[in-house]
Every structure is written in structure tokens, then in C-alpha cells.
Amino acid sequence: MRSSDDLHAxxxxxxxxxxxxxxxxxxxxxxxxxxxxxxxxxxGMCLPTCPTYDETKLERNSPRGRIALMRQIADGQLAVTRxxxxxxxxxxxxxxxxxxxxxxxxxxxxxxFARADIEQAGVKRSAIRDCVRTLTLRWLFTNPExxxxxxxxxxxxxxxxxxxxxxxxxxxxxxxxxxxRLEPLTPRLQRRFSDELIRxxxxxxxxxxxxxxxxxxxxxxxxxxxxxxxxxxxxxxxxEVITPRLQVCCGSLHAHNGELELAKEMARRTxxxxxxxxxxxxxxxxxxxxxxxxxxxxLLHDDPIYAERAAQWSAKLRDIHEWLAxxxxxxxxxxxxxxxTYHQACHLCHGQKITEQxxxxxxxxxxxxxxxxxxxxxxxxxxxIYNITQPDMSEKLLQRKLAxxxxxxxxxxxxxxxGCSVQLEAGARFSNKNLKILxxxxxxxxxxxxxxxxxx
Amino acid sequence: xxxxxxxxxxxxxxxxxxxxxxHLVTYGFDGTATLYSxxxxxxxxxxxxxxxxxxxxxxxxxxxxxxxxxxxxxxxGSVPIPGCIVLCLAQMDQVLELDPKNLTIHVESGVIxxxxxxxxxxxxxxxxxxxxxxxxxxxxxxxxENSGGLRGLKYGVTRDYVMGLxxxxxxxxxxxxxxxxVKDVAGYSMKDVFIGSEGTLGIITRVLxxxxxxxxxxxxxxxxxxKMDKAADTVSAIIAAKIIPCTLEFLDRITxxxxxxxxxxxxxxxxxxxxxxxxxxxxxxxxxxxxxxEEIAREHGATAVQVAKSGEEAARLTTxxxxxxxxxxxxxxxxxxxxxxxxxxxxxAMIRFIQGVSIKYGLTIGTFGHxxxxxxxxxxxxDEKNTAEMAKVEKAMVEIFEHAVKLGGTITGEHGVGLAKKxxxxxxxxxxSLELMRQLKxxxxxxxxxxxxxxxx
Numbered sequence: 001m002r003s004s005d006d007l008h009a010x011x012x013x014x015x016x017x018x019x020x021x022x023x024x025x026x027x028x029x030x031x032x033x034x035x036x037x038x039x040x041x042x043x044g045m046c047l048p049t050c051p052t053y054d055e056t057k058l059e060r061n062s063p064r065g066r067i068a069l070m071r072q073i074a075d076g077q078l079a080v081t082r083x084x085x086x087x088x089x090x091x092x093x094x095x096x097x098x099x100x101x102x103x104x105x106x107x108x109x110x111x112x113f114a115r116a117d118i119e120q121a122g123v124k125r126s127a128i129r130d131c132v133r134t135l136t137l138r139w140l141f142t143n144p145e146x147x148x149x150x151x152x153x154x155x156x157x158x159x160x161x162x163x164x165x166x167x168x169x170x171x172x173x174x175x176x177x178x179x180x181r182l183e184p185l186t187p188r189l190q191r192r193f194s195d196e197l198i199r200x201x202x203x204x205x206x207x208x209x210x211x212x213x214x215x216x217x218x219x220x221x222x223x224x225x226x227x228x229x230x231x232x233x234x235x236x237x238x239x240e241v242i243t244p245r246l247q248v249c250c251g252s253l254h255a256h257n258g259e260l261e262l263a264k265e266m267a268r269r270t271x272x273x274x275x276x277x278x279x280x281x282x283x284x285x286x287x288x289x290x291x292x293x294x295x296x297x298x299l300l301h302d303d304p305i306y307a308e309r310a311a312q313w314s315a316k317l318r319d320i321h322e323w324l325a326x327x328x329x330x331x332x333x334x335x336x337x338x339x340x341t342y343h344q345a346c347h348l349c350h351g352q353k354i355t356e357q358x359x360x361x362x363x364x365x366x367x368x369x370x371x372x373x374x375x376x377x378x379x380x381x382x383x384x385i386y387n388i389t390q391p392d393m394s395e396k397l398l399q400r401k402l403a404x405x406x407x408x409x410x411x412x413x414x415x416x417x418x419g420c421s422v423q424l425e426a427g428a429r430f431s432n433k434n435l436k437i438l439x440x441x442x443x444x445x446x447x448x449x450x451x452x453x454x455x456x
Numbered sequence: 457x458x459x460x461x462x463x464x465x466x467x468x469x470x471x472x473x474x475x476x477x478x479h480l481v482t483y484g485f486d487g488t489a490t491l492y493s494x495x496x497x498x499x500x501x502x503x504x505x506x507x508x509x510x511x512x513x514x515x516x517x518x519x520x521x522x523x524x525x526x527x528x529x530x531x532x533g534s535v536p537i538p539g540c541i542v543l544c545l546a547q548m549d550q551v552l553e554l555d556p557k558n559l560t561i562h563v564e565s566g567v568i569x570x571x572x573x574x575x576x577x578x579x580x581x582x583x584x585x586x587x588x589x590x591x592x593x594x595x596x597x598x599x600x601e602n603s604g605g606l607r608g609l610k611y612g613v614t615r616d617y618v619m620g621l622x623x624x625x626x627x628x629x630x631x632x633x634x635x636x637x638v639k640d641v642a643g644y645s646m647k648d649v650f651i652g653s654e655g656t657l658g659i660i661t662r663v664l665x666x667x668x669x670x671x672x673x674x675x676x677x678x679x680x681x682x683k684m685d686k687a688a689d690t691v692s693a694i695i696a697a698k699i700i701p702c703t704l705e706f707l708d709r710i711t712x713x714x715x716x717x718x719x720x721x722x723x724x725x726x727x728x729x730x731x732x733x734x735x736x737x738x739x740x741x742x743x744x745x746x747x748x749x750e751e752i753a754r755e756h757g758a759t760a761v762q763v764a765k766s767g768e769e770a771a772r773l774t775t776x777x778x779x780x781x782x783x784x785x786x787x788x789x790x791x792x793x794x795x796x797x798x799x800x801x802x803x804x805a806m807i808r809f810i811q812g813v814s815i816k817y818g819l820t821i822g823t824f825g826h827x828x829x830x831x832x833x834x835x836x837x838x839d840e841k842n843t844a845e846m847a848k849v850e851k852a853m854v855e856i857f858e859h860a861v862k863l864g865g866t867i868t869g870e871h872g873v874g875l876a877k878k879x880x881x882x883x884x885x886x887x888x889s890l891e892l893m894r895q896l897k898x899x900x901x902x903x904x905x906x907x908x909x910x911x912x913x
Contacts, residue, residue, distance in 0.1 A: 034789075035789050038789035038790070038839075039785065039786075039789070041487070041489060041782065041785040041790075041791050042485050042486070042487060042527075043487045043528060043589065043781065043782045043785075044487055044526055044527060044528040044589060044592050044593075045589070045591070045592065045779065045782050047526060047592045048568070048570075048591050048592045057500070057546040057547050057549075058474070058479070058482075058500075059479070059482035059483055059527070059544075060474075060478060060479050060482045062482070064482075065481075065482035066482075068481050068482050068484065068485065069478060069481055069482065072481050078477065078478075078481065081477075081478065083476055083477075083478040084478055087478060101782070102715075102718045102719075102779035102781075102782035102783040102785070102786075103782050103783065103785035103786055103791075104717070104718065104785075104786045
């Protein structure tokens with residue numbers, strides 16, 4: 001039998017002793033302005049909006065729990081441990097907690113620093129993980145030529161029906177566990193990349209603005225037609241469209257996965273591709289990229305060469321819906337009766353607080369009836385590469401989203417983020433649901449095309 | 457602690473006993489500023505039987521238990537004592553029965569308050585208590601703290617809606633108290649002993665709540681004032697006119713600004729104070745009361761009175777008020793919320809006193825609260841790392857509590873004593889009353905294992 005005094009003493013020992021502390025001190029969180037961590041008053045308002053807490057009801061899986069751990073690390077009371085690493089990779093980074101937080105806590109910033117600490121400390125390292133990270137984050141997503149070559153190979157695999165054969169012969173079973181689960185998630189790739197669909201400069205007859213267009217990396221491989229649609233919509237609304245060739249990944253993948261230095265490098269390369277002085281705005285149509293792109297000013301604030309440009313960039317960066325709402329949407333003339341529901345990408349509604357503008361875009365389309373989606377701001381489980389790293393939790397969120405879509409009785413889902421689109425398309429495919437996942441801008445572009453062709 | 461964790465794992469299984477440091481850190485606090493302490497382990501029972509087994513085990517080995525729900529308390533009531541077992545009821549969240557014939561709902565302790573409100577609403581009924589944290593607070597926590605809310609003025613507090621409880625005692629025995637009868641005088645009303653007991657007398661596992669018919673109509677308005685006194689006068693005049701609105705909330709300038717920054721619903725940023733007024737009931741009565749209150753506000757110097765045009769607008773206004781405490785945290789690193797309460801007639805005097813204290817010590821105090829029931833929330837905006845300022849906060853707090861008691865009020869209206877207000881309890885209730893509380897505690901928990909050191913030592 002142990003008395004409570006013994007237990008008390010034991011707990012104090014656990015609390016103070018910090019054997020790993022010396023080995024894995026924090027590099028990033030300890031450098032973070034302490035007031036950012038202190039901002040959290042652990043009131044708990046974030047708990048009901050956190051998808052992981054909602055699932056487990058464990059404090060550790062909640063925003064305030066994670067912040068408490070980060071604060072302990074910043075204070076040197078806790079080392080960057082493997083369990084901490086696992087926790088921060090269990091977090092979706094959906095930022096629903098930022099929307100819920102009355103105190104204005106910048107969770108996203110802490111989250112990026114925490115993941116950078118985890119990579120720095122190497123607590124999640126394994127041979128396979130290192131290999132995958134080097135191949136993807138360090139090579140593929142810093143190297144657009146390589147990414148496109150891979151994209152072309154996958155496209156060939158898909159169109160030559162080799163894929164069907166491989167799936168029929170169940171050859172995917174030969175892949176290592178995680179890869180075989182991932183294989184069916186592969187989106188349909190496009191035959192042509194954005195550069196082949198959009199000319200470097202396209203000018204409308206009634207030019208009012210000049211904007212730069214970001215074509216993205218995943219967006220460029222899987223949704224280059226959305227980029228074309230975006231250019232068309234911009235042209236229809238009086239914007240000259242400047243589209244730099246062979247654009248690199250904006251670095252959001254890197255920032256969200258603990259590679260802050262690489263993220264800065266990608267940001268500098270992106271900045272170099274645009275002649276900011278001569279643009280009224282730089283437009284993105286991918287929600288996940290948008291949140292990060294708007295953050296360049298902060299990311300590069302201490303860069304001696306790029307700080308000023310990055311700040312200007314942040315001021316000019318617009319999500320496409322936001323930009324259209326700002327300049328006024330030219331309504332298409334032809335009415336196409338269709339019922340559409342709208343899934344709000346986390347990084348649009350939580351990351352950028354853009355909620356009304358996409359609805360304005362959809363409502364501008366004559367004949368379109370918008371059916372509101374229950375829990376439309378609840379993460380679909382895509383969350384960047386979360387569906388690869390945390391397949392179980394991701395699957396639960398996907399099923400919840402599909403069930404909500406079913407409640408609307410609608411089979412066209414508008415969604416403005418490539419990650420969500422891939423996730424929802426895969427979900428529809430597996431469950432044999434007849435769902436069309438379309439970018440709101442594609443719906444608008446379609447309406448313009450019908451109007452121009454005089455189709456009724 | 458490893459042996460304790462292993463033993464408890466035998467009862468609950470591996471997944472519902474937590475003792476990794478990365479878990480313990482996250483159960484080290486509730487919603488109260490500056491209080492932190494790590495438990496020895498955390499258990500998450502799902503049934504009364506499991507709670508009983510944990511309590512029996514703790515009694516056998518004399519290990520203290522700190523019970524908690526979502527951990528949103530504001531007096532440190534659920535902050536662990538070092539080495540204790542934290543018994544978290546968040547996963548014990550089944551709704552057992554909604555009985556429309558008797559207007560009751562029977563739920564397990566871990567059910568979220570908002571869920572009770574929604575279920576009642578769907579059945580055409582109302583569960584009136586609506587604490588600020590109702591979106592995440594648990595019913596068990598509400599009962600343990602006897603939580604109030606925005607509608608206290610007309611509808612009362614949690615206690616007024618508890619008809620029955622199931623409680624696990626310190627020795628592991630489960631007892632059922634109360635029933636669905638409106639009238640019941642069979643012996644002492646033992647359930648009332650546990651309401652507001654802050655987890656020190658027993659572990660509340662199930663709650664039978666009373667519901668009321670949903671009011672047919674509701675009207676919400678916002679009155680702006682250039683002087684705090686005028687707002688207070690308006691409240692007195694409304695009560696004197698024999699109108700009891702369901703909500704009479706006020707926010708001072710600092711709070712208005714913080715709430716507006718978060719919610720962006722167009723609050724008047726130039727006002728010194730605003731009153732959020734809501735009346736509910738029969739359509740005709742609501743109309744009549746609303747227009748009479750608008751008149752009274754204007755007579756007493758309201759510079760503007762804005763009536764919500766739709767249910768959504770009304771909901772936006774009350775939601776904004778609900779987040780006032782958290783929104784105040786925008787201003788400074790540490791936010792210390794108090795809930796000194798005075799009789800309604802002393803409101804203006806108390807508010808003036810708080811303003812004086814703020815000037816005297818050079819502290820920033822945002823004040824908001826339930827003006828209709830005299831429950832104020834003076835909130836210190838400070839920095840726990842600034843020891844000089846924290847010392848001033850301590851002194852200011854003592855003065856505010858002492859003055860509240862002097863005016864016939866209390867040190868806490870709805871947050872409970874917990875750890876934060878323990879030093880002030882004797883002064884507020886008197887030694888004899890405190891001794892009676894101690895006797896009760898000794899009777900029900902002779903080994904001092906249930907949330908020891910809370911309310912009093």
C-alpha cells in the first residue's frame with residue numbers, strides 16, 4: 001500500500017525529472033514569442049470544434065491540451081518526445097480551433113513550430129519515413145520538373161488501363177502496407193499541365209485589373225482544368241491573367257510538415273516568379289495554399305532581402321472567391337438548373353475566414369440552388385497528407401462528411417481545395433456514390449461558357 | 457504510481473487509464489488562470505459500476521480522487537492535487553431518457569450542457585441554465601458547481617432544475633437521490649447537499665433534470681450608455697417596474713472592444729456600457745415588456761436601443777456575450793476572472809467600487825456580468841510573469857471581495873470556491889457556517905479523499 005504522500009512525492013519527481021530534456025531541447029518553440037503561448041487561457045471553447053477531441057474525448061487530443069504540451073516544452077519542463085511527435089501529427093491542422101477561439105490564439109503558428117521541433121529532434125525518425133520525406137518534401141516538391149515527370153508516368157499508368165489490370169490482378173497487395181492503402185487515393189491526373197492550358201499572358205477585351213495566377217503543384221497535376229477555369233473566370237471579370245511558367249510548390253506542404261527552412265526557400269522561389277509591382281493581386285484557387293501564401297510576410301519577416309516583398313505579397317494575395325467578391329462578380333446570363341452543396345475547406349473557412357464569398361460565387365450562377373451542407377466546416381480528413389499518415393482517423397472523418405453530404409440529397413459537391421477534392425472523390429469511389437466534386441470556380445466557368453454559347 | 461495505473465488498468469482496460477507524462481500535463485488545469493498541478497494518473501470510466509470500482513480502489517489505498525468533466529471550471533475546483541487520480545467523466549455521456557409526460561430528462565454526468573438544451577428544444581421544451589461554457593461544459597460539472605448563466609434572473613440556476621442524482625460516495629457505494637415528483641418531503645433533501653459540493657462529498661454519475669415549456673416568443677435588445685451608472689439605473693428601474701426579463705447582461709467598454717474584435721457583430725464601440733436585454737414568454741407579454749423596457753432605457757439615458765430583428769441576430773448577440781471572458785484574454789497574457797456578487801440594489805455601488813480599485817492600483821479591470829442578478833465578473837487583465845503587478849492584483853481582489861461581503865453579497869455567485877476563493881470563504885460565510893461544512897465533509901468523506909483541499913482545508 002502506498003500512501004498519498006508517497007504518490008505526491010512520486011508525481012513531483014516525474015514532473016521535475018527530465019531525462020530527455022537535455023537530449024531533445026526545443027529549437028523552435030523556445031524561440032517563439034512567449035505571449036503567443038500565453039494567449040491560451042485554456043477555457044475549453046475550442047474543444048467541441050476539434051475533430052480529434054470529438055472522436056477521443058482525451059485532453060491530449062485537443063487544441064488546449066496540445067498547447068499545454070508546447071508550453072511545457074517552451075518552458076523546458078518537457079522534452080520533445082516521441083509521444084509529443086505522435087500527438088502533433090495526430091492533429092489535423094484544420095484550424096477549427098482558431099475560429100472557435102475568442103482569445104485569438106494563433107494555433108497554426110505554434111503548430112508549425114512544434115512540428116519543426118519534432119523534425120529537428122528526430123523523435124519520429126525511421127528509415128522508411130526518412131526515405132519518404134527525402135523523396136517527397138526534399139526532392140519531388142522542390143523540383144517541379146521531377147514532379148511533372150512523375151505525374152506524366154502516373155497518368156500513363158492510368159490511361160493505358162494498366163491501372164485497371166494491376167487492380168484486377170490485386171498486384172497492389174505487393175506494395176508495402178501503407179502504400180497499398182494509399183494507392184486507391186491517387187487522383188485522376190490530367191493529360192495536360194496548366195502551362196499547356198494557359199498562356200503566359202491572357203488579356204480580356206474589357207481589362208480592369210492585372211492579376212498573377214498561382215497554378216500550384218498538386219492542383220497542376222490533378223486539377224489543371226480548374227486552373228484553366230480560374231483563368232477564364234478572371235478574364236470574364238475583366239482581369240488580365242499573368243501565369244508564370246513551371247511554378248514551384250508554394251511551400252505549404254513543407255511548413256505544415258516541420259520543414260520551415262525549406263518552406264522559406266520555396267517562398268523565395270515563388271516570390272521570384274512574380275513581378276509583384278505590376279500586379280493588382282496574386283490569385284490562388286487552392287485553400288490550403290492560400291492560408292500559407294498569405295503568411296509569407298510573417299514567414300520571411302526576418303529575411304534581409306525578401307522581408308519587404310513578402311509583406312507586399314501577403315497584402316496582395318487573394319483567394320479567388322475573395323477577389324471576385326471584392327471586384328464584383330459578373331453574373332452569367334444563361335440559367336442551368338442544378339442543385340449544389342458546398343463543403344467548406346478548413347483552410348478557407350478557418351485558415352482565411354472566407355465563408356460567404358464562395359457562396360456568393362455559387363449564388364451568382366443562374367439556376368443554381370445551394371443546399372447547405374450540415375457540419376460544412378468540419379474537416380473531411382484530407383488535411384494535406386493526413387489521409388496517408390493517419391488513415392484511420394482520416395477515414396472516420398471522411399465517412400462523417402459523406403453521411404452529411406447524403407443528408408442533402410445532392411450529388412454535386414462544390415469544394416475549393418485540391419486535398420478535399422481528392423479525398424471526397426476517393427470516398428465517393430469506394431462507397432459507390434455518384435458524387436461530382438467540383439470547384440465553385442469550375443461551376444462558374446461552366447456557366448460563362450454556356451452563356452457564351454447561348455445554350456439554354 | 458505504476459502499480460496504481462496497472463491496478464486501475466485491470467478495472468478499465470489500457471485505453472482508459474492514462475499515466476504517460478504527455479497525458480498528465482493536459483489534465484493539469486481547468487479554465488482558471490495560473491493554477492496547475494499534475495495528477496498521478498487519469499481514469500475515464502464509462503459506467504457507474506466502473507466509477508464505484510475506482511472509488512473502492514482509491515478508498516482501499518487512500519488515494520485522493522479529483523473528479524472532472526470538460527475542465528472548464530473557473531475556480532480551480534477540478535485542478536488535480538499532485539499524485540491524485542483524476543476521474544474524468546467526459547466519456548460517460550449517455551442520454552438515458554427524455555420524459556415529455558413528466559417534463560424531465562435523465563442523463564449521465566458527462567453529457568454536454570448544450571446537448572441537453574438541444575434535446576429539450578427539439579421536444580418543445582427548455583432547459584434554462586445556460587452557463588457561458590455550455591457548448592462544452594458537462595452536466596455533472598454544472599451540478600457540482602451549481603452553475604448559473606445568462607438566464608438566472610428569471611429562471612434561477614442549475615440547482616433549481618435538479619430533481620434527482622445518482623452519487624458514488626467515498627466508500628464506493630452508489631446511491632440514488634430524488635425522483636420525478638414535483639413534491640417530495642420524505643426526509644432531508646439529500647440531493648441538495650451534493651449540488652454545488654464541487655466534487656468534495658461524492659461523485660455525481662447521473663442527473664435527473666427538470667425541463668419547462670419553451671416560451672412562445674422571445675425578444676432581444678441592446679441598449680448603449682455613455683455612463684455605467686445610467687446602465688445600472690436602468691436595471692434598477694426595470695426591476696422596480698416589476699418586469700423580470702430572462703436576461704439583463706452588461707459589458708463595459710474594454711469588454712465591448714474585445715468581444716467586437718472576435719465576434720464582429722457591430723457592437724457600439726463608443727459606448728461606456730451596454731445592456732443586453734432579453735424577455736421571453738407569451739407573445740403579447742413579450743411585446744409589452746420589450747417596449748416598456750425600451751422606454752425605461754431611453755428615459756434613463758440610453759443613447760441607442762437596438763432591437764434584434766431576427767432569431768439569428770438575437771442568437772449572435774447572446775453568443776457574443778457568452779464569450780466575453782475568453783475574448784478579454786486578447787488584451788493581456790493572463791486573464792483572471794472573478795464573480796463577486798451583490799444584492800441588485802447595490803449594483804451601482806459595487807461597480808463604482810471596482811472602478812475605484814482599478815484606479816487605485818493602476819490595474820486594468822474589464823467588467824461584465826449578469827446585472828439583473830447582481831453577479832459581476834470583474835476581470836483582471838495582467839501578466840503572471842509580472843510579480844509586482846500580480847501582488848497588486850491579489851490586494852485588489854481582497855478589497856473587492858471584502859466590499860462585496862460588506863454590501864451583503866458573496867465572494868462567488870456561480871464559479872464556486874475551489875482553490876481560487878478558498879482564502880476568502882471564512883470571511884464570507886462566517887466560522888460557524890464553515891465548521892458545519894467541515895462536519896458534513898468529515899461525515900461523508902472521513903478519509904478526506906474526494907477533491908481534498910478544495911473549498912476549505
